[in-house]
Amino acid sequence: MQDNLLWQYSLAVYRRPDVAPLLIALQDHDNADVNILLSCGWLGTQGQCLSLEHLQQLITITTPWQEQCVQPLRAIRRFLTDSDDDAFREQVKRLEIDAELRQQNLIYQQLQSLTLCTADPAKAMIDNLDLYGSQLAATDREKLLTDLTRLAALIK
Incomplete structure (x- = not known):
């Protein structure tokens, strides 16, 4: 799906300073789905x-793919971090990225069918991220909200 604007946005913001470590921290500590976080941000930039x-529709549509494809590939890639076989680890990493793209294609297709409300982009981004944050079972809710606010500033 070459015209997936969500994927193009995700690739661009993921490369920005401090974005990747923050997304990974939210993923690892709060069980956040990076693709949902990026979707919230992208929609926010669109107002x-x-x-x-x-949001629940997006989560419902993508959770099976995330759990059955993306997460196992991530676990294998992380397991191979200490491996001497860098070529194999890179193959797994490419598969993981392709699985992420496929998940974002699911999200993007679903978003095309939704009628969303509009707001000031900065407000929309924070509202989207906070809404997703409210669905996470974070152990430290205050830190989660701080991290989401920081993320909004980094990906706007």
């Missing part, structure tokens, strides 16, 4: 707001 119903 589009997710409702709880729409």
Whole structure:
């Protein structure tokens, strides 16, 4: 899906300073789905707001793919971090990135069918990220909100 604007946005913001480590920390510590976080941010930049119903639809559509494909590939890649076989680890990494793209294609296709409310982009981004944050079972809610606010500043 060459015209997936969400994927193009994700690739661009992921390369920005401090974004990748923060996304990975949210993933590892708060069980956040990086693709959902990036979707919330991308929609925010477009001035589009997710409702709880729409967010839950995205989560429902993508959770099986995330759990059955993306997470196992990530676990294998991380397991291979100390391996001497860098070529094999890179192959797994490419598969993981391709699985992430496929998940984002699912999200992007679903978003095309939704009617979203509009707001000021800065407000929409924070609202989208906070809404997703409210769905996470974070152990430190205050840190989560701080991290989401920081993420919004980095990916706007």
